[in-house]
Amino acid sequence: MAALSHALTVDRVSKHYGPVRAVDDVSLTIGRGDFVTLLGPSGSGKTTLLMAIAGFVAPTSGQILLDDTPITPLPPEKRNFGMVFQGYALFPHMTVAQNVGFPLRVRKVGRAEADRRVADALALVQLDHLADRLPKQLSGGQQQRVALARALVFQPALLLLDEPLSALDKKLRAELQVELKDLHRRVGLTFIYVTHDQEEALSMSDSIAILRDGRLVQEGPPGALYERPATRFVADFLGKSNFIEGVVEEVRADGFSYAAAGQRFVQHGGAEGLAKGAPVLVAIRPEKIEVREAAPAEPEMNGLSGTIAAWSYFGSAFALLVDTPLGRVQAAIPAWRCPVEPSEGRAVHLAWTADASVRVVAD
Amino acid sequence: MDRSAQAGPVANVLAWSVLLFLLLPITVIFPISLTDQRFLSLPYEALSLQHYVAFFTSERWLSSTWQSLVIALASTILAVSTGTLCAIGCWKLSTRATEIVRVLMLLPIIVPSIVYALGIYRLWIRLDLLDTYTGVILVHGVTGIPYVVITVTTALANFDPRLEQAARGMGASLRQTLAWVILPRIMPGIVSGAIFAFIHSWDEAVLILFIASRALFTLPRRMWDGINENLDPVMAVAACVMILASVLMLAVDLWARRKRSE
The missing domain is CATH 3.40.50.300 (P-loop containing nucleotide triphosphate hydrolases)
Known part of the structure; x- marks a missing residue:
């Protein structure tokens, strides 16, 4: 043909x-x-x-x-x-x-x-x-x-x-x-x-x-x-995402930092049109979140502590629901090298790099 | 077995009586047609085929049969072609107006035939259509349309509209889509409608009494006259011929339906 x-x-x-x-x-x-x-x-x-x-x-x-x-x-x-x-x-x-x-x-x-x-x-x-x-x-x-x-x-x-x-x-x-x-x-x-x-x-x-x-x-x-993803809808519809609503603390050359639930996070890129004090929405994919026993020591890492509220096993991965000060966060981790044994009520630390998340427009 | 689905004695008796009431008048006509007497009665001493011989050698009865057949066939063609196109048109447009059209199409079976006959009689006088084949075929054809509209509409309800879209999308014109996709799919409905339209004309006795006089004697009219004038058992034979033709038609319909559900 x-x-x-x-x-x-x-x-x-x-x-x-x-x-x-x-x-x-x-x-x-x-x-x-x-x-x-x-x-x-x-x-x-x-x-x-x-x-x-x-x-x-x-x-x-x-x-x-x-x-x-x-x-x-x-x-x-x-x-x-x-x-x-x-x-x-x-x-x-x-x-x-x-x-x-x-x-x-x-x-x-x-x-x-x-x-x-x-x-x-x-x-x-x-x-x-x-x-x-x-x-x-x-x-x-x-x-x-x-x-x-x-x-x-x-x-x-x-x-x-x-x-x-x-x-x-x-x-x-x-x-x-x-x-x-x-x-x-x-x-x-x-x-x-x-x-x-x-x-x-x-x-x-x-x-x-x-x-x-x-x-x-x-x-x-x-x-x-x-x-x-440009908007919250796209981030949510195409794959899964966690959303963090925060307020900009500082705009830098390579991104910005923001505060949410009394904690400070850094975001790579996406600072266009932002000023200190502006509301901002950040999306993070569950598979880009690391789950650790201890809080991340690296200064460029975003860290968040919480307790496992629920977990399920998919063969290739564990899906965890973690209760944090930001609300309930989904994390997906490869099952064969899971750093923590998932169990309900267990305290864990979540970590992600500044370029793992992405700023999206609320819609 | 589910006990609640079983009928009680009262319901049983009722159901069987209704069934017998429906069937007995039809079944009694067969023994009467075999009577050995010269008047309408059950056979006295022996079964006889003399009235069948009389029917099939009588020029009057044979010409009536022939007239009924011609009128029924022609009016069926008229009812099927117009009724089918009307049903397809309403289905395709599917607006409030077409809903009204569909209801209007059912008028001939809602309006009492005698009322309809009176109106047609007046009109046919003016159009000079009384006692003509054209006049009777037109009336029987038009009053047969509801049966076709009903069966074809039902068939179309089960027709997947995407088939039409698919055909159009592949380049088929409306005519090609109609001939190759829609009509073959709704053919069982058209056949059913045709059979009902045929039977409708075949045993129609009211309209014909009004609009025919000397030239046209269909079977029902010949029987009506026979009952009024004499009680010749040949009428029972004519009745049997009519019933057999109708049963034959219904058997064809049943066969067509079974084929559809295969």
């Missing part, structure tokens, strides 16, 4: 349903051949945005461009986008081959050519041996692959995927994530993927756009979003 990928620009698109702003002034540029994920909780507008890109929803304002061509007025059947629906939407009365051949039948592709392309598409998703089955005779994972083959067989300009893995069990989902990413590399198409599952988004995407209440909150590569 030819790697004729296209870029897509979403330019200030809004979709209002009465007073409800399902999508609110979203602008987004999706590069050629990128795997971009629209991530957000339910009701964040991610599916509405995808449906607007697909052409099933007409935006109230704004426009959508494929490369430089506005496509907003085009009906879905004229956009030539492949789409994998939630629940796959396979035609139950057609065999696998007929399902995959449907877009070609619509385009009046010749019989021999169509047969060849259906066979190619089924081979691409390793389902050539099931061509004559009906969808209901297939497992969930196989149905998902048929839906993919059907969306790719007509060499679409883009592939849109609406929570394609949400109906599958966890293990199968992980397998198909790897397959999907591999498929993306092989076909070289631009993929736009909608999910509410942050792990899925982190593991597959070149870029993630996080939506909340119809608005685009933050956009960027998974690593950048995870390490440097």
Whole structure:
């Protein structure tokens, strides 16, 4: 399959349903051949945005461009986008081959050519041996692959995927994530993927756009979003975070120090626009917190003492809930080198470096 | 077994009496059709097929059967095509207005046939459609629409709208989507509607009395006249023919439903 990928620009698109702003002034540029994920909780507008890109929803304002061509007025059947629906939407009365051949039948592709392309598409998703089955005779994972083959067989300009893995069990989902990413590399198409599952988004995407209440909150590569979340919502939604609300004590060249619950902490970077006495919000990932027997001796370390309120074992890690003067703090530590034996009521010391945490905007 | 799900004696007696009341008039017609007498009665001495011979050699009864069949088939086609399109249209638009349209479509089974017949009679005089095939087919077709709208709407309720989106998204036009995706999926509903529309026309006796005079004698009308004029047991044969045709249709419907649930 030819790697004729296209870029897509979403330019200030809004979709209002009465007073409800399902999508609110979203602008987004999706590069050629990128795997971009629209991530957000339910009701964040991610599916509405995808449906607007697909052409099933007409935006109230704004426009959508494929490369430089506005496509907003085009009906879905004229956009030539492949789409994998939630629940796959396979035609139950057609065999696998007929399902995959449907877009070609619509385009009046010749019989021999169509047969060849259906066979190619089924081979691409390793389902050539099931061509004559009906969808209901297939497992969930196989149905998902048929839906993919059907969306790719007509060499679409883009592939849109609406929570394609949400109906599958966890293990199968992980397998198909790897397959999907591999498929993306092989076909070289631009993929736009909608999910509410942050792990899925982190593991597959070149870029993630996080939506909340119809608005685009933050956009960027998974690593950048995870390490440097801009807002409290992003820090909380993408992975887990502890939040420290404090007051700035001193602004320095490389960061700032702040006070919270009568203790002093240091933060690397993020001092822009801060002055002494300003309120500040800092997020810290549970896995970036060290748990020690004794208070940290290093002067550049932030330290906090507390007692273990609860703990759970996940095989690879312990998750601890520690009661501290700042409230309850989550910490995750690798189980195989856990420095303290977790037990409820035990006194521990938490420590993290000034660059482990990140300043976020409260929202 | 759950005792609470078992019926008490009173409920049992009631249920069986209702069932018998529904079935007896139908079942009594078969022995009467086999009577050896010259009037409507149960067989006295022996079973006889003489009235069946009379029915199938009588030009009057055969032409009535033929007329009923032609009218029923044509009005079924009319009811199915309009009813199906109406149901699909309402389903696709799905606004408050279409809800009203759907209710209006049920009017022919809500309004008493006699009222409807009177109105049609007046209109048909003016349009010169009395006693014509067109006139009867139109009336039977229109009054058959509710059955089709009901069954097709039910079928559409179980139709996954994403299938339509998927088809459109893959480049199918509305026409292609209708022909290749929607219609095949709701075909059992259409078949059920067609069968009910057919039976509706096949045994319709009120409207036909008003709008037919000399040219058109459908089976129900021929029977009605027969009962008024003489008590010829051939009528029982005609009744059996009608019942058998209806039962045959319902069997087809049952088969279609079973196929759908497979």
